[in-house]
Amino acid sequence: MEIVKRPHVENFIAWAADKPEVVVLTADLTNSSEVGKWRDTYPDRFFGMSMAEQNMMGFASGLAREGYVPYIHTFAVFIYRRPYDQLAMSIAYPNLNVKFVAFLPGITTPGGVTHQAIEDVSIMRATPNMTIVETGDATEVESVLDVAHAVDGPVYIRMLRGEVPRLFPKDEPMRLDEVRMLSDGEDVVIITAGITTEEAMRASVPLADAGIGVRHLHVSTHKPLDDPMILESIARSRYGVITLENHTIIGGLGSAVAEKMADAGSGKRLLRLGLRDTYAHGASRAYLMKEYGLDAAALVAGVEELTGIDTGITENDLAEARVEATHSLAKAEGL
Amino acid sequence: MTSPDTQNDWRVETQAVADRIRVRVLDHVLSHNGGYMSQALSSAEIFAMLYTRVLDLGPSTAPMIPQPFAGVPGADNQDFFNGGAYNGPKAAEYDRFIFSPAHYALVLYTTLIEVGRLSEDGLEQFDKDGSTVEMIGAEHSPGVETTTGSLAQALSQAGGIALARKRRGDTGKVWVMMSDGEFQEGQTWEAISEAAKFDLDNLRIVVDVNGQQCDGCMDAENYVDPLTGRIRAFGASAVEVDGHDLDALDAAMSMETGKPHFVMALTDPVRGLPIFEERAPLLHYLRFTSEDERDRYRAVYEEMVN
């Protein structure tokens, strides 16, 4: 698998070259949000807003009202937790063109509970006017800007940084509200987003070998989530559907799928995997994925639960997990 | 009256603790190929003063070797372990320590080791899976009473604790350690305002004014200097001191002003490790970019310990 180092850095610079309306705001996390080089390239379009996120939302609102398109770059938690009221009233309500580039989604950070964005999709889904997209690989990191820019209104982007795998062909960019089918089968539908897609792919060969037909769908748009392939796939599945999300199971991908199924009167079973209404703690990504059941092994257990079939798959059968070095040079700092 | 000799003693001991904090943190950063180094360099004297001279704490009630992480607080985890236990029992006469800039955790853990509240081996668990000795401390981490890695939330919580203690008539004070970056958040100013309004003279704050944040240098002329004046304008008392001068810190930290009191410790983010100046203005996190660079720091470390 190709690993791309910091795909956002150069891509964002090249992409913004012919878009003078694009400006960047950050709250003292320039390098950690991979926009240090962007600042040096376009110094007059970059605004360091100090560590003051609430105020930053207001400034972004004002800039957007004047025709600029602010791309706020900081950690996800510092977008939707502290300054939520400002985000909702100063930006979402007037439906302004502000794009939130939210780093460290879910448990992808060792920074502990204060840095882990585990309920952001839920809160953003509940926010009227908000579009929510999530990147799952380098191709999506490179194409998400076009998706966000084409939306006339605020967009929340769950962004990946550092060492990012390329799971999807470079010429198959992210498209708004279009899911990707990564494998096909009749038994179970597996729906993933962000880093859980890579996890599900680790289990795909062993599941196929065990004779379980999996239709694996990758979601990159959480809101809107209207691609008909989701309900069609669930309807034709023998056993039902499993969602696996790097997020609490309340209000995120699993909930969104549940709502769609209920609305459509689907009688299929749904198993929601993710954080079970709990905060997490500081540890490595691989450790937390295992502890909270977000990894390939948890998915296999979920398939067994849903189908009642003992697959016989063990940890050793799963493709090896990719581990990013704690002090990878692709990272700006410890976090 | 204490004799001049005894007076000298505390300085010797406190400085020794500060020096050992720098050495131990450098050792840790060398062996882990990275860490929050500048925070130790700027705040070593602040932490040494707090734990050897200023804070009136009872003996630690927590294990010398930290327990593994045992779950987040919640209905099914009622005996959640709080890291404040490393600062001794909560009692009317004792002070409380509220640690605000959670990324300074390594400095706090190291201080606890140097003053005998945490085993040296405790640091082995730093940033290890399943440990409470987290890189960004949370309220299960040694010495940490409140979860404040989302910065600038501690002062308000300390204000609430000070308000409760004042109502109860506790004689102990509430000490907060903050970083200067936290003064960019509006919440800090709301907290100062309310602490002054409620006459929280039991609330004391020491600030590591190192002029540094993630994006590098703050503009010292425009930022640090008016900071003290601004705090006063919000109704608290504030004094500026050399944050590496023990006598100056001692005088400022023992002042009784009848108001919430801020000690603005002006510090040098490369104090004791001048080689680190090469990295200026980006000093927030030190990670070696080559083995060669690490070797040069290792050589400095060898000089420090020999």
Ligand SMILES: Cc1ncc(C[n+]2csc(CCOP(=O)(O)OP(=O)(O)O)c2C)c(N)n1
């Ligand atoms: C509310 C919030 N916003 C952003 C961050 C990310 N962050 C961590 S440390 C830091 C720098 C804050 O300044 P300071 O503590 O003075 O930095 P130092 O002196 O340690 O370099 C920032 C912005 C955070 N932890 N909390």
Ligand SMILES: [Mg+2]
């Ligand atoms: Mg600072």
